[in-house]
Amino acid sequence: AAKRRGAGNVEVFDPGRTGEARARFELSVDLAKALDQDVLELHYQPIVELSTGRLLGVEALARWRHPDKGSISPEVFVSVAEQCGLACQLDRWVLQRATADLARLRTLDLVAEDVYVSVNISALHLTQGDLQAAVDEAVWMSGLPATCVALEVTETAVIGDPEEAAAILQGIVAKGFSVSLDDFGTGYSGLSRLQALPVARLKIDRRFVGNVTTEADDLAICASVVDLCRAMGVLAIAEGVETNEQLDLLQRLDCHAAQGYLWSKPLSLPDLSQVLSSSGEQFDVQAPARADTP
């Protein structure tokens, strides 16, 4: 089992951990099978423009129902994929499925031409795999314009080799794809690093958004990220918006867009199609009037 783990991932033998290691190894075998058999699924969460309620894009989120173990969190199986050398294969599958699904929604006239699909890219893929080839292949197969595909990368993905990561992303952006920096604020890359990346959007992690109406610190963080974005010409997207109070506050901060359970959980393609055909790509961003604002 040790040999199949990713290079550079040296693990010291610890008898107390072998049970867990074995479970992860078994999971990696099942995941490889699931990828081969095409049984993973993608759900999509709408990304909503806060000034208009318009649908800007959808984030693709992988779902895996294990035959015996039930639903497994993507946080778990993505990390398994990274440890056993399946990260690039997983990303390729997600890219292909996500672009094919958006192409279908466009054919059915359920989304505007500029609506994009946002795909999470594994931290390992960025510098250890051929991401350029994977994205090229996905748009070639789906016939989608590159401008309809956004890649979500995390600070962690960039930290390992910031210069190489920036160069790879520059090449991808040059072809028309866009890049969103995911989970912003949870890593610890410096702002100078951010400046070097060709990033179009910055996603504020939901751990800050969740407490934005109750914790002064979180409000300060959200406010400064939105300001930073404005200064850098980057669009701010808040993740995990669940309440009207959060929506109202983010609108006051002039945050560009948001996603969250307030509008929709991640949906299967049929459910998303249903919502889009009944809502006309329009989401409610009118927070109920507050008592203190006439």
Ligand code: C2E
């Ligand atoms: P992420 O990319 O930051 O995705 C946002 C997570 O927040 C998703 O969890 C989403 O379901 C959840 N979320 C959205 N709105 C709300 C809300 O209002 N409240 C709450 N409590 N949660 C909300 P999910 O789908 O479990 O994914 C977790 C993480 O797993 C993702 O974080 C991403 O890092 C990773 N992931 C998911 N799908 C993929 C994939 O296809 N490829 C890769 N490489 N990573 C993925």
Ligand code: MG
């Ligand atoms: Mg994401």
Ligand code: MG
């Ligand atoms: Mg995120």
Ligand code: MG
């Ligand atoms: Mg996250």
